[in-house]
Amino acid sequence: MLNKSIMDGDNPDLTEERMKGAFDTDKMAAVIYGSEKFAIRRREITESISRIPQLADSKPFSFMTREEKISESCRKLSVLSEHWNQLIDTNNEEEALHLYREVLGLEGHAFSLHETMFIPSLVAQANDEQQEKWLGRAKRREIIGCYAQTEMGHGTNLRALETTATYYPSTQEFILHTPTETALKWWPGALGKSSNYAVVVADLVIRDTHYGAHPFMVQLRDEKTHNPLPGITVGDIGPKMAFNGADNGFLGFNQYKLPRDHMLMRHSRVEENGTYTKPPHAKIGYSSMVKVRSRMAMDQGLFMVSALVIAVRYSAVRRQGFLDDKSREVKVLDYQTQQHRLFPSIARAYAFIFCGFETIQLYDQLLIDVKNGDTSGMSDLHALTSGLKSVVTHQTGEGIEQARMACGGHGYSMASYISEIYGVAIGGCTYEGENMVMLLQLARYLVKSVELVKTGKSKELGPMMNYLAEPDTQIDLTSGPEAYVKVFQHAARRQVWKATDKFHQLMESGQSRDIAWNNSAVELTRASRLHTRLYIMETFIRRVSSISDVSIKKVLIDLVNVHVNYEVLDIGTYALEHVSSTQLDSIRSQLYSSLDTLRPNAVSLIDSFQISDMQLRSVLGRRDGHVYTNLFEWAKASPLNQTHVLPSVNQYLKPMMDKAKL
Numbered sequence: 001m002l003n004k005s006i007m008d009g010d011n012p013d014l015t016e017e018r019m020k021g022a023f024d025t026d027k028m029a030a031v032i033y034g035s036e037k038f039a040i041r042r043r044e045i046t047e048s049i050s051r052i053p054q055l056a057d058s059k060p061f062s063f064m065t066r067e068e069k070i071s072e073s074c075r076k077l078s079v080l081s082e083h084w085n086q087l088i089d090t091n092n093e094e095e096a097l098h099l100y101r102e103v104l105g106l107e108g109h110a111f112s113l114h115e116t117m118f119i120p121s122l123v124a125q126a127n128d129e130q131q132e133k134w135l136g137r138a139k140r141r142e143i144i145g146c147y148a149q150t151e152m153g154h155g156t157n158l159r160a161l162e163t164t165a166t167y168y169p170s171t172q173e174f175i176l177h178t179p180t181e182t183a184l185k186w187w188p189g190a191l192g193k194s195s196n197y198a199v200v201v202a203d204l205v206i207r208d209t210h211y212g213a214h215p216f217m218v219q220l221r222d223e224k225t226h227n228p229l230p231g232i233t234v235g236d237i238g239p240k241m242a243f244n245g246a247d248n249g250f251l252g253f254n255q256y257k258l259p260r261d262h263m264l265m266r267h268s269r270v271e272e273n274g275t276y277t278k279p280p281h282a283k284i285g286y287s288s289m290v291k292v293r294s295r296m297a298m299d300q301g302l303f304m305v306s307a308l309v310i311a312v313r314y315s316a317v318r319r320q321g322f323l324d325d326k327s328r329e330v331k332v333l334d335y336q337t338q339q340h341r342l343f344p345s346i347a348r349a350y351a352f353i354f355c356g357f358e359t360i361q362l363y364d365q366l367l368i369d370v371k372n373g374d375t376s377g378m379s380d381l382h383a384l385t386s387g388l389k390s391v392v393t394h395q396t397g398e399g400i401e402q403a404r405m406a407c408g409g410h411g412y413s414m415a416s417y418i419s420e421i422y423g424v425a426i427g428g429c430t431y432e433g434e435n436m437v438m439l440l441q442l443a444r445y446l447v448k449s450v451e452l453v454k455t456g457k458s459k460e461l462g463p464m465m466n467y468l469a470e471p472d473t474q475i476d477l478t479s480g481p482e483a484y485v486k487v488f489q490h491a492a493r494r495q496v497w498k499a500t501d502k503f504h505q506l507m508e509s510g511q512s513r514d515i516a517w518n519n520s521a522v523e524l525t526r527a528s529r530l531h532t533r534l535y536i537m538e539t540f541i542r543r544v545s546s547i548s549d550v551s552i553k554k555v556l557i558d559l560v561n562v563h564v565n566y567e568v569l570d571i572g573t574y575a576l577e578h579v580s581s582t583q584l585d586s587i588r589s590q591l592y593s594s595l596d597t598l599r600p601n602a603v604s605l606i607d608s609f610q611i612s613d614m615q616l617r618s619v620l621g622r623r624d625g626h627v628y629t630n631l632f633e634w635a636k637a638s639p640l641n642q643t644h645v646l647p648s649v650n651q652y653l654k655p656m657m658d659k660a661k662l
């Protein structure tokens, strides 16, 4: 069987789609997840979870209050604690993340930041003795940690953080202090109620000199009672747009004493007498953010896929209207507009995940290099991941919203669960650096690159930047996807140069650097987006070219064709300077025919992600496709439907109506 999701008793419309698939979905899963071994491990973990009934949701998330969600995830975490070693290789981050996604879902939980930022901060920033003291405890989950950096008044501008950590050689202690209301830590995930430790980022002060943001390991709560320690004010910041299973929190310090060896000292040090040693690279303390940003293409790709699994399956069973055959309504997936709405996002999701693999590996390599004293790769990765997190989060938001609309009215119901996926995913436009700000970080790098070319130093260009030095050439659009890469290179190069020239001209006209930068900022962010989209396209094509299995490669080439045609049309206003409007018309025709080509494989392409029903938490997107029965059962389970007459009717509506009758 080529599509491994086919099961007896499924909706025949979905079975028909699965029969049409021209490739083996297990083989595709191995490509998506980087190796056959990991794809198998994912399935094994999912299977093992299903044999532990206590790990199942006690009721649908959408019917739970915030308090119930938090309690439910804590209950499951305590069940999981009995099974970690039997379910996963606890040293394997990807296995752990898969387990969390399956059992706990995406709405957040007590360990939301423990694995993703707290432990990575200890790994990258704590010295060997500190790791000896805390890392094992953190990995064994004896303690729960989070990453407390953002303050009520400042998130983006780290240099303006107000929380101080002042060192006193006389006592060999730091005093952590929150000098103002705006200095309260505000937003850190799992800080409010769950964590008893935090990596706190504070401005290091020694003898009135401010050394800027540094990380400190801080105990927040008593390990026996879980009460906040004296000098600490901590709590939950309240409900959010989504992600309400997490207790994002606030934190204030009142002259809180911290031993000297609680500053994380792998890269910078404070000696007993207060002598400060600066780190080998000024931004090395920002590594936990780079770590998460390097994961975001992968994680956002998976968010988008979840919405697409729901929308594509639903579109294959939803019948509405007629095409040729007037005896039976068509599957809405047969409409060109539906395909145009969904298929380019499927292509982007694959592309993001392939990029994600690269950036995760680049971060792991950087960690090794930095440990060996080589910080030279930091700027490249910072620039790349800054642009990538901004583009993928924005496009993921767009893709998920299109998926919701593609499900019509039922997409708007929590039964689809798409609104929750959307709410969680678009948090990524903000966290780990607001998107505009991060696009401007990449722009700094692009401007510097142009300056290198202008001053004859093209040899010093970083990876991916050589195209900035190349001349425009004729583009032959019949020569395959590489021609579309050329269109993107031309468009990105032109925009990067244009934005840089504008910035330079404004400075030449007398504007200060910062004012000239601000007056060029929109053009600079456009340059960053084009550059990043070029990177995504190149990575996608490179990955697909490396595949040897013929049937897998064939369908992925179809997907690449959807991608390159869609992307070039999407940047039409920039592309028009390099391709004629007649050529754009021909790209349009190719896009429509590539949608057609992809159509028979659409369900298998999204089935290949092997996202279990448990993980999807969508009534509309279940693998069996029995949408209407499932939807009705779900609605009947609504708490509102547990009585025929609600107390509020008896208390308010009935007396009101009775009064009106008098």
Ligand SMILES: CCCCC/C=C\C/C=C\C/C=C\CC/C=C/C(=O)SCCNC(=O)CCNC(=O)[C@H](O)C(C)(C)COP(=O)(O)OP(=O)(O)OC[C@H]1O[C@@H](n2cnc3c(N)ncnc32)[C@H](O)[C@@H]1OP(=O)(O)O
Residues within 6 Å of the ligand: 106, 112, 116, 147, 149, 150, 155, 156, 157, 158, 159, 189, 243, 283, 286, 287, 289, 290, 292, 295, 299, 378, 379, 382, 424, 427, 430, 431, 432, 433, 434, 437, 441, 444, 445
């Ligand atoms: C995590 C998810 C995994 C699972 C998925 C499942 C569910 C997810 C669902 C929910 C979310 C869960 C978790 C969310 C966790 C979120 C956590 C956070 O948000 S933590 C807080 C993050 N905060 C930020 O990102 C702040 C953004 N600001 C900054 O990073 C810096 O302030 C900024 C903008 C980089 C500026 O820094 P500054 O020190 O002022 O520097 P300059 O602008 O002056 O630049 C000077 C040069 O330094 C270079 N630079 C900056 N950063 C770096 C770096 N990291 N590495 C290397 N170089 C860097 C910069 O490019 C400049 O270079 P040049 O002078 O141009 O050469």
Ligand SMILES: Cc1cc2nc3c(=O)[nH]c(=O)nc-3n(C[C@H](O)[C@H](O)[C@H](O)COP(=O)(O)OP(=O)(O)OC[C@H]3O[C@@H](n4cnc5c(N)ncnc54)[C@H](O)[C@@H]3O)c2cc1C
Residues within 6 Å of the ligand: 113, 147, 148, 149, 150, 153, 154, 155, 156, 157, 186, 187, 188, 189, 243, 248, 427, 430, 431, 432, 433, 434, 435, 436, 437, 440
């Ligand atoms: C779901 C979620 C989870 C989070 N988890 C954590 C966590 O675990 N730990 C933690 O420490 N923090 C966390 N945060 C906080 C998050 O990192 C910050 O909110 C984020 O970095 C954005 O900073 P800000 O809120 O200060 O936005 P602001 O910078 O105030 O942004 C407001 C506007 O100002 C613009 N702007 C700001 N500066 C500039 C500039 N220099 N140039 C141009 N435009 C600018 C922005 O583009 C934006 O449009 C989380 C946030 C969310 C939403």
